[in-house]
Amino acid sequence: MSHSVVTIGSHSSLQILHGAKKEGFGTVAVLPKGREEFYSQFQFIDKVLGYKDEDEAVELINSIDNGILIPHGSLVEYIGSERVKSLRIPIFGNRNLFEHEADQRKKMALLKAAGIRIPEQFERPEDVDRLVIVKLPGAKGGKGYFVSNDRNYIKSKLQEYIEKKIIKSVDDVIIQEYVVGVPMYFQFFNSVMLNRVELTGIDIRYETNVDGLRRLPSRFTGSYEPTFVVVGNLPAVARESLLPKAYNYAKSFVKAVEKIVPPGMIGPFCLESVVTDEGEIVVFEFSGRIVAGTNLYIDGSPYMWFYWDEPMSVGRRIAREIKLAIGRNELDRVTT
């Protein structure tokens, strides 16, 4: 096959390139200089290209013959949203979604438009009347997030962020009701080629230090501020009766994206949720591309085995979708 799958060497790139190779594509990892050795050890990666700065990254990506770029959660973070827009290479999925992802308010509006239950939002620290989590813009893996029920604390913390130039103004953050329940991340794949939505897996984020602090007796934890930096993922399955609910949300979301962000949802997405003890699924965020939680399921997730009688990671699923599109001469339906 004459096409090559390209991605930035980070996030879920091993999975993406491993899957692409299984589907017969050429594979290219573009990454910051210094990581070449690690990536070069994998035989399913044809080319490992190190870059010294973001501009060189763009150049390298654009230079791949017949390349198709697979975006993931680190793409914008690594080369910047403006440079992503300027890429001349086809990008798998809907690149118009990136700005919705980067903006917490647009993000939540899209979920709301889909009729999905989301947490209460508070415009200003002054409005807070319950426990909230304050989230920073961009996909920095939870860095800087904090939990509080104290208006003054929130105000002063945001003031501090402004002074440190972490944010420009209070409008940059989202102040979201902290829904008590358990986190559960429902991963889906909207197949334009097969005209269906697949439930590809479920994961839980593994966050430092909050998932470590809970191992300490509470008499020791007082002096530590909880942080929510995602450093890994844990596998899980959901009670089966939750699945039709989650699936309906996924279908509604696909419809909403089609309407609001044309050409709509293409490929993987994730509804990041909390499940309450009333059995409610509350979605507090979404990802409009492959999430790192799919890295758990290189040989197939419990759910993927129900759709496919072969080992099917989401990385491979993406490559399969592209292969189907190429076979029908419809690559433009799965790229933007």
Place this chain on the structure above:
Amino acid sequence: MSHSVVTIGSHSSLQILHGAKKEGFGTVAVLPKGREEFYSQFQFIDKVLGYKDEDEAVELINSIDNGILIPHGSLVEYIGSERVKSLRIPIFGNRNLFEHEADQRKKMALLKAAGIRIPEQFERPEDVDRLVIVKLPGAKGGKGYFVSNDRNYIKSKLQEYIEKKIIKSVDDVIIQEYVVGVPMYFQFFNSVMLNRVELTGIDIRYETNVDGLRRLPSRFTGSYEPTFVVVGNLPAVARESLLPKAYNYAKSFVKAVEKIVPPGMIGPFCLESVVTDEGEIVVFEFSGRIVAGTNLYIDGSPYMWFYWDEPMSVGRRIAREIKLAIGRNELDRVTT
């Protein structure tokens, strides 16, 4: 093959029907109207039949030609124990075990008869002298359970449950010592056909909100009551030196059931345990049928690979057992 495997579309039905199809059976999902779309997307399900009420469910189940019903944790919950008794279709496993499962006292008595270590039980709130967990009857996934070491609190909470008609009397609940340790659910399969007990896997229940609360700093958790509603499962393996112990318990349990609840244990069961820091396995509950924790292992659990050189879920294992029985013309030995 002319037999069809039937189950209620919930709990572990995807796994059961997926496994049945792999073993060559026809497959039927019977489920409450509204869930048809979700289940219809899976090609391994031949028929998806929606019912409007429990009586129609019974009718649909009874109408399946050459059908064999696989019971799971939601069967009694969905159609009621009386209707289950009235089913004319063969049920895989021992249907006499259902009432033991529904009655917390009979449940614990059966474990005790097997010589398995169980938590201390308290007949009345007045007797409580340590931390206990109070459990409601039936398999409602932990809903209404609570933890306390305060006799008065327990009394008033039970009084509240009686007033709200959640229970009839204090005798309906079980007041069980809360054993401190880590939960570990040992899943087994008693094969009548191969005359052996297989360790099929281990899981941990994922419970809301208790598994979420622990992510909150303790200064925020004071105002939330912990709840124990099971909304998913997490995979685990045990220290290998624990396995012979757990396995001996499983064998003793099979013997006890054979004696007390004829014709004995057939197929999957689970010993829900806490492992203490002395390396003791304390079993606080059992399930006499497939548990939802097996949903993790559609492509085989770490332990199933030791018994079978092919991907073997418990759902598939059930179908394999039935196939073996049919081949020997002994279907009556694995159904009741």
Place this chain on the structure above:
Amino acid sequence: MSHSVVTIGSHSSLQILHGAKKEGFGTVAVLPKGREEFYSQFQFIDKVLGYKDEDEAVELINSIDNGILIPHGSLVEYIGSERVKSLRIPIFGNRNLFEHEADQRKKMALLKAAGIRIPEQFERPEDVDRLVIVKLPGAKGGKGYFVSNDRNYIKSKLQEYIEKKIIKSVDDVIIQEYVVGVPMYFQFFNSVMLNRVELTGIDIRYETNVDGLRRLPSRFTGSYEPTFVVVGNLPAVARESLLPKAYNYAKSFVKAVEKIVPPGMIGPFCLESVVTDEGEIVVFEFSGRIVAGTNLYIDGSPYMWFYWDEPMSVGRRIAREIKLAIGRNELDRVTT
């Protein structure tokens, strides 16, 4: 093939023997009398030999024709370090590493020599100026470990251990800074035959009672002392950007062992780490042989699928390495 793989029936022996059988070896489990029934059920084990005491264990191991012993975390614990030294059978891996593993100070010195970031250490209780974890010598699975920030408490607790003859002197324990973050155990395999280091998987230890206590509201936990006894393992994957860092650590470690403990690292090892919210990997311990966390990945870990296009447990990987060595007539390069 005329060689047999032998191991003590515990820890990761099922995986080791299962993998050995897949690679064509004879397989022998040597174990304390009483466990024979459990191990005998597995068809991939050719011989199950029960011993009544440690001397008989040594005799049995030495008696295996063409046997190769695979050491694991329970070997020294079960038969004692002196007896291990006296074994005449080839041992896979570097047996000179055992004493480094048994001595917490040598252990940390080796990591330090590799340039790996380790927690601060305190020579005496009097020096402690922050939260620390106090660890006992030997691989007892965390038994007796405790957390404290109080010099007097540490002193009196150690005094108690000395009186109870759990330790001989304060010098036997290691007093290590308790690094706040999340635990992550990076498993590697140094292949002498393929001249490369493989990342074989990641796990998290499941510890009683500390992982259970956190499920209790803090108002109930006050009366329980947290303990850290490992009774199982949980699977995880890491944020991909952490992998090159962990991999560099692994390579440095291999180099350090080569220099300090000839003939160097052979086969599996593990860097037991905490990941902080600054994205730092702090290694607080290492294992110089197969760890029990690999028991999760009998059918291959997410990472092993990247190296091997077949199900590859670490047990099987060991057998593959031996097979490669035998094929090249270089068995002495992978055994000591």
